[in-house]
Amino acid sequence: VLRSPLMTNGTHLKAAGSDGTNAPLSWQALESLAAPEPDRRHGPTSAQSLVRLFGHPDDSVRVTLYRDHHAWCPYCQKVWLWLEERQVPYRVRKVSMVCFGEKESWYRRLVPSGMLPALEIDGRLITESDRIIQALERSFGALRLSMADPQVLRLRQLERLLFRAWCQWLCVPELGPSGELRAQEAFERIASSLCQELERSAGPFLLGEISTADVVFIPYLERMNASLAFYKGYLIRQRFPAIDAWFRAMESRSTYLGTQSDFHTHAHDLPPQMGGCYPSGSQSQRWLADRIDWGPWPICGSSPADPETSQAEPPESAVIALSRVLRHRETLLGGQGSVEQQEIQATALRCALTHLIGHQIGRAHV
Numbered sequence: 001v002l003r004s005p006l007m008t009n010g011t012h013l014k015a016a017g018s019d020g021t022n023a024p025l026s027w028q029a030l031e032s033l034a035a036p037e038p039d040r041r042h043g044p045t046s047a048q049s050l051v052r053l054f055g056h057p058d059d060s061v062r063v064t065l066y067r068d069h070h071a072w073c074p075y076c077q078k079v080w081l082w083l084e085e086r087q088v089p090y091r092v093r094k095v096s097m098v099c100f101g102e103k104e105s106w107y108r109r110l111v112p113s114g115m116l117p118a119l120e121i122d123g124r125l126i127t128e129s130d131r132i133i134q135a136l137e138r139s140f141g142a143l144r145l146s147m148a149d150p151q152v153l154r155l156r157q158l159e160r161l162l163f164r165a166w167c168q169w170l171c172v173p174e175l176g177p178s179g180e181l182r183a184q185e186a187f188e189r190i191a192s193s194l195c196q197e198l199e200r201s202a203g204p205f206l207l208g209e210i211s212t213a214d215v216v217f218i219p220y221l222e223r224m225n226a227s228l229a230f231y232k233g234y235l236i237r238q239r240f241p242a243i244d245a246w247f248r249a250m251e252s253r254s255t256y257l258g259t260q261s262d263f264h265t266h267a268h269d270l271p272p273q274m275g276g277c278y279p280s281g282s283q284s285q286r287w288l289a290d291r292i293d294w295g296p297w298p299i300c301g302s303s304p305a306d307p308e309t310s311q312a313e314p315p316e317s318a319v320i321a322l323s324r325v326l327r328h329r330e331t332l333l334g335g336q337g338s339v340e341q342q343e344i345q346a347t348a349l350r351c352a353l354t355h356l357i358g359h360q361i362g363r364a365h366v
Helices: 025-032 074-086 106-109 131-142 150-170 176-200 212-232 241-252 263-274 283-294 319-329 328-333 339-356
Strands: 064-067 092-096 120-121 123-129
Touching: 025 319, 025 339, 064 074, 064 123, 074 131, 074 212, 120 131, 123 131, 150 212, 176 212, 176 241, 212 241, 212 263, 212 283, 212 328, 263 283, 319 328, 319 339
Parallel strands: 064 092
Antiparallel strands: 064 120, 120 123
8 A cells, every 4th residue: 555645536645745844644634634434334345234125125134244354265255256246135243263262152153163255134133154055046046056066066076186286395394305396296286277167168267257156266266376485486367367367357356355365464374274385495485475465566566467457556555555544543542551552552653644745754753
């Protein structure tokens, strides 16, 4: 969000003065620049939504999705994206993933295993993402083809093969140079099979038009793309143009963009979920990991294709970031330390947010 200054009504925000004494904006001034709250009930897909209606009335909701707080769970993303693509009205209740914190007691009473996702439909509770989608298909119809369709079943099996090859490369420590090469080759064999499926397709998606098959593949392929870049220095989208074209097709849909995460997030949320992710230690791996963590972004600079996403940064990204920080301002500042220390922390945050939206700050305040 720091890559470009905010444009407001077509004009750059300007500094209050140029004598080196101008202060960061006040909380009131920052709040006046924040973005208005979007329509999360009927508007574009958003991880912040707690109710999704797609133009239907509130009393049409028959479904409650229980998913993780931070949209890090791949199986939750699969069900979430299916609901968005199929436009089934639903409510969301958020639950902690066990690898990131204590599971809420109310959820343990509901689902003793603590498994995520879970879904309640017409009062009936279902767990496991594949069973959830099958239940949704019975109630609302398939997303083009059902989970049990022979074409989808074949692709689901391919997705599991790719998942295993990825795990054997990413999650085994101390492979050594020869082990790294063997694991890479095994992964590439399965990825090549996926490319053959995409190249045979009559459209940009696995079966021509978007379907359940794409929803099954996207959560882990998104995480493969991020984790192999960070831990192995390996860029899937550059290696496999057919997979890149498929990602581009997915990224043209607001439904997917609303669920998509980024390389940095996946690189750090995956190890607790996977039981460990292990870097190859190669020069390209170290360079990419550093770039993913610290920038600058896009990751490959002047390269024509960013391996992370085909989408440009939205022009309103700085305002959105400002709004989200302001919403959690009290939690971020925390009220710890002396009054003087709290004031320093608050001023530092105001400086960062003032810079974020394009104002210049005098040296006395930096």
